[in-house]
Amino acid sequence: xxxxxxxxxxxxxxxxxxxxxxxxxxxxxxxxxxxxxxxxxxxxxxxxxxxxxxxxxxxxxxxxxxxxxxxxxxxxxxxxxxxxxxxxxxxxxxxxxxxxxxxxxxxxxxxxxxxxxxxxxxxxxxxxxxxxxxxxxxxxxxxxxxxxxxxxxxxxxxxxxxxxxxxxxxxxxxxxxxxxxxxxxxxxxxxxxxxxxxxxxxxxxxxxxxxxxxxxxxxxxxxxxxxxxxxxxxx
Ligand code: ATP
Numbered sequence: 001x002x003x004x005x006x007x008x009x010x011x012x013x014x015x016x017x018x019x020x021x022x023x024x025x026x027x028x029x030x031x032x033x034x035x036x037x038x039x040x041x042x043x044x045x046x047x048x049x050x051x052x053x054x055x056x057x058x059x060x061x062x063x064x065x066x067x068x069x070x071x072x073x074x075x076x077x078x079x080x081x082x083x084x085x086x087x088x089x090x091x092x093x094x095x096x097x098x099x100x101x102x103x104x105x106x107x108x109x110x111x112x113x114x115x116x117x118x119x120x121x122x123x124x125x126x127x128x129x130x131x132x133x134x135x136x137x138x139x140x141x142x143x144x145x146x147x148x149x150x151x152x153x154x155x156x157x158x159x160x161x162x163x164x165x166x167x168x169x170x171x172x173x174x175x176x177x178x179x180x181x182x183x184x185x186x187x188x189x190x191x192x193x194x195x196x197x198x199x200x201x202x203x204x205x206x207x208x209x210x211x212x213x214x215x216x217x218x219x220x221x222x223x224x225x226x227x228x229x230x231x232x233x234x235x
Contacts, residue, residue, distance in 0.1 A: 145173075
């Protein structure tokens with residue numbers, strides 16, 4: 001579904017990605033594990049068309065970038081939930097969700113997705129008229145995911161969904177991630193500081209170190225790889 005080949009990207013003289021190649025198949029949850037600064041967020045920015053890169057990224061056989069800009073990428077169903085959520089704090093929960101549907105065709109009925117979001121996240125339904133900025137961290141993460149669902153994602157790119165959240169809230173968020181994948185058939189790329197949780201949740205994983213893929217494979221098997229245990233799982 002997604003094919004990343006030899007992607008390299010820099011911020012001025014800082015090389016963030018040297019050469020990354022990876023594949024994501026339809027229906028999978030794939031996690032990208034790596035230390036701080038390994039280039040994980042940069043990779044998502046390249047996929048979303050928000051960052052220039054060398055190499056090639058294709059979605060369903062169609063090369064992204066060039067004529068297919070970030071808006072075109074969203075239209076094709078590749079939707080990113082950014083690190084730090086970036087919700088609109090002065091808009092209500094409901095208005096934030098409507099913003100998620102901006103890429104949809106005019107006249108497209110968005111009610112089924114609204115119902116879906118409020119069913120997945122009853123807390124958002126209770127708070128539909130509350131300003132986004134006054135939500136708790138966990139609720140803001142739910143809203144960011146809800147906003148992505150409004151865009152009818154085929155491939156969801158999740159950047160650090162657990163960041164700053166209490167363990168019990170993280171469990172809720174990850175239960176929803178699994179539900180989106182298992183019940184709604186959304187393919188997911190997951191970046192997550194909590195490597196243990198990420199490897200438990202994902203089908204397959206790629207380990208990125210200093211801008212390149214160093215290891216890849218079945219997530220459960222990688223979780224027992226001595227190098228992964230040492231570097232990312234605390235031994
Ligand atoms: P983290 O887990 O800490 O979010 P990451 O793996 O997502 O890290 P990136 O955010 O992709 O890493 O950063 C990769 C490298 O690029 C880092 O060395 C970082 O300092 C650098 N970098 C990221 N954004 C910028 C920027 N806007 N300007 C300059 N350098 C940047």
